[in-house]
Amino acid sequence: MKKQIHFNAFEMNTVNHMAHGLWTHPDDQRIHYKTAEYWVNLAKLLEKGLFDAIFLADIGGVYEPYQGSYDAAIRRGMQTPINDPFINVGLMLGVTKHLGFAVSASTSYEDPFNLARRFSTIDHLSNGRVAWNVVTSALESAALNHGHDAIIPHEKRYEIANEFLAVCYKLWEHSWEDDAVLADKSNYQYADPNKVHTIDHAGQYFKVRGPHSSEPSIQRTPVLFQAGSSTTGQKFAAKHAEGVFVGGQEPEQIKKTVQKIRQFAIENGRFASDIKTFGSLTIVVAQTDLEASQKLDELNRYFLPEASFIQFSGSTGIDLGSLANKDLFGQRHSEGNQSTAQFYNHKTDYTVADVKDELSKFGARSILIVGTPEEIADQIEELIEYTDLDGFNIYQAITPATLKDVVELVIPELQKRGRYRTAYSDTSFRDRLFNHGNRISPRHISHHHQIEVENDSSN
Amino acid sequence: MKKQIHFNAFEMNTVNHMAHGLWTHPDDQRIHYKTAEYWVNLAKLLEKGLFDAIFLADIGGVYEPYQGSYDAAIRRGMQTPINDPFINVGLMLGVTKHLGFAVSASTSYEDPFNLARRFSTIDHLSNGRVAWNVVTSALESAALNHGHDAIIPHEKRYEIANEFLAVCYKLWEHSWEDDAVLADKSNYQYADPNKVHTIDHAGQYFKVRGPHSSEPSIQRTPVLFQAGSSTTGQKFAAKHAEGVFVGGQEPEQIKKTVQKIRQFAIENGRFASDIKTFGSLTIVVAQTDLEASQKLDELNRYFLPEASFIQFSGSTGIDLGSLANKDLFGQRHSEGNQSTAQFYNHKTDYTVADVKDELSKFGARSILIVGTPEEIADQIEELIEYTDLDGFNIYQAITPATLKDVVELVIPELQKRGRYRTAYSDTSFRDRLFNHGNRISPRHISHHHQIEVENDSSN
Secondary structure, three states: OOOOOEEEEEEEOEOEOOOOOHHHOOOOOHHHOOOHHHHHHHHHHHHHOOOOEEEEEOOOOOOOOEOOEOHHHHHOOEOOOEOOHHHHHHHHHOOOOOOEEEEEEEOOOOOHHHHHHHHHHHHHHOOOOEEEEEEOOOOHHHHHOOOOOOOOOHHHHHHHHHHHHHHHHHHHHHOEOOOOEEEEHHHOEEEOHHHEOOOOEEOOOOEEOOOOOOOOOOOOOOEEEEOOOOHHHHHHHHHHOOEEEEOOOOHHHHHHHHHHHHHHHHHOOOOHHHOEEEEEEEEEEOOOHHHHHHHHHHHHHHOOHHHHHHHHHHHHOOOHHHOOOOOEOOOOOOOOOHHHHHHOHHHOOOEHHHHHHHHOOOOOOOEEEEEOHHHHHHHHHHHHHHHOOOEEEEEOOOOOHHHHHHHHHHHHHHHHOOOOOOOOOOOOHHHHHHOOOOOOOOOOHHHHOOOOOOOOOOO | OOOOOEEEEEEEOEOEOOOOOHHHOOOOOHHHOOOHHHHHHHHHHHHHOOOOEEEEEOOOOOOOOEOOEOHHHHHOOEOOOEOOHHHHHHHHHOOOOOOEEEEEEEOOOOOHHHHHHHHHHHHHHHOOOEEEEEEOOOOHHHHHOOOOOOOOOHHHHHHHHHHHHHHHHHHHHHOEOOOOEEEEHHHOEEEOHHHEOOOOEEOOOOEEOOOOOOOOOOOOOOEEEEOOOOHHHHHHHHHHOOEEEEOOOOHHHHHHHHHHHHHHHHHOOOOHHHOEEEEEEEEEEOOOHHHHHHHHHHHHHHOOHHHHHHHHHHHHOOOHHHOOOOOEOOOOOOOOOHHHHHHOHHHOOOEHHHHHHHHOOOOOOOEEEEEOHHHHHHHHHHHHHHHOOOEEEEEOOOOOHHHHHHHHHHHHHHHHOOOOOOOOOOOOHHHHHHOOOOOOOOOOHHHHOOOOOOOOOOO
């Protein structure tokens, strides 16, 4: 069988996600992001298209500074305002049977006991369809919203994330044994206390006794996604993640990143195939080349470069709005946003005008492919073969038109070529990705976090 | 018009909530609490019955000690395992149009910035149907799951809660002005930054800059519920709450509590009517007295006193399982659970056997009324008139049979008497309760938490 291609829809609970300014297009529905209908319709469309999952990004603050403040971010709705992604997952799981849900949550600003329970709850209610996109939150403004005077330094954020995951693994994998729940009505015995254990975690950042609040769910540990672009982030991903979101537009660079992550995985005692890699992809498709290129022109007409500058400035800490166009982009990397700035390292000889120019085109933050369904499928197959990516997070231009095009034009063509499922299997999200059952691989680090199991019943 | 009666369904995301042992009844569906179907069916039933809201309780740890450990709590499924309530609200809001959602969340173990956004999100998606049951978490075991070595003392928990709410008020009420959102497609202007403000909260327990992540929702601040039974708790409720859950079974005691809370409210510059009070009520109803009393007998046959002892022991810190029956119940109030222990103060001359005896009857933790629909309606009207309660949290015996009985037998009788709505108005949860619009009363303390509004645009 040919390598199967996986598609997630890339989303965010906000009006302007990655298609900067395109919420103003007359067909675009993002202005209704606050309504249940928007998300119900989207989830149903994605399930109709047999998508793997909806991938919900998140941030914990505003993009700043741009021209010295966050005003521009507010003005342009540049991922502000932004609502909580979890409630929407609760909503969408009720109108779907198979679609997966990859939810971003931060190890820097969440409580591990609460968050572990929230994921277990989704996994229960959805019959094993949840994934966690583990983020450490790179925005300084997020730190200020959560008790800090400045952002936690990059390396320390990953230290915290490692311990946060250790706590979660203990709760998810080691607190309740597989046969702990009896649900025995005749003896009034719901569970066997000898098979439910405290975790007694006392580390550098967290102290959690347990037991886990939730009984074991189908997947126990949610499918773990990560998107770190720094070397620390990639090593973290190689250790923990089952899905990695690989940024960038250049196939050669992407290929290298995929290789590096798989190599790190092997160094961690995992198989290269234990990680599915997802590129970022914008698709502009129509029945003819001419129509497709007219579509692209129209998207560019609505595209708002300033929103792109705001996001870039907020992400890197380099305020493009306060620099002269002729300034060298240079080494203006703030400490706090090191990881994001590294992503732009190869551009250090650019001027500010060069950077702005690059950011001024629609689709600049992802791979952009334009053409007929056949051409799109050709390019996707080539990309997959060349880069070793397993699939893509599909960026939206016009919501839901872009996804509707993918569902109606691109997926049927990929199906024809034997590259895409023609029906969902009745299984968990993890099993759909890896075909090795619902539970996390025995090679995964979560199994190293054994807890001391007491043999008596006096927990 | 006669005083209208409000009903909430009292629920918890767990197998054994308050009807101890009754999950074992052949008709009971609680064993399916982990499934979406259970909650979808329940929400639809409640909406059919024109209930005000579903009220979701929560705990952050296990009930212990009983016989020296938490083993018995696990064995009996005594509110363990328990899943997150928020995801279920996301699910239920999608299958209802009017039902309110009162969700418990702890000011001791949540992050105010994250929690404020979560409530705003529900309020957006549900069109103004969310309420927050503010809890400070009285279980020592919850403290151990959230970084503490022991429970935070009672008075300090309320200090933290006061500041937590101050942060939330600033985010909900004062960060985004009413006309901040423009959603102006023609000018690419989503919001006016001059009308979106940081909150710059720097208090004893929390530091939050803002602005709030979410744009203003219909209610802004969720309807605020509280259930504190200590004097501190009642004063807190009188200051903040719009709905108070009044425990107890004795009408005289309930009447006094209601009076006290309304008096405290007035002392806080509010009107007595600014707070709706809800008693706890178990209804056993059938077409004849004989059938009703047979129903009660059957409920008692399935009732498991031990689960009741476990909850009592875990709530008060007084381990009934380790005391001899002849021991005096005495002054065995642990510091940590002072508030709950106070609730039992009047029982200090009892022996352990007396306490157990009292806990051994079905319905012992609420008002219990048994009879025909007419008799039930009579008793409810009497209770409302005598105690000045505005409504009840309806306890479930058999799920969903109890609520089905209330919907099919009791509510029609109350409607006949002009005591209960015959249709939902198309409005927010708050407006349904108070009939003064969607927003919190201008007399409410949230309006005292003004933030400094900067007049320039350099936030």
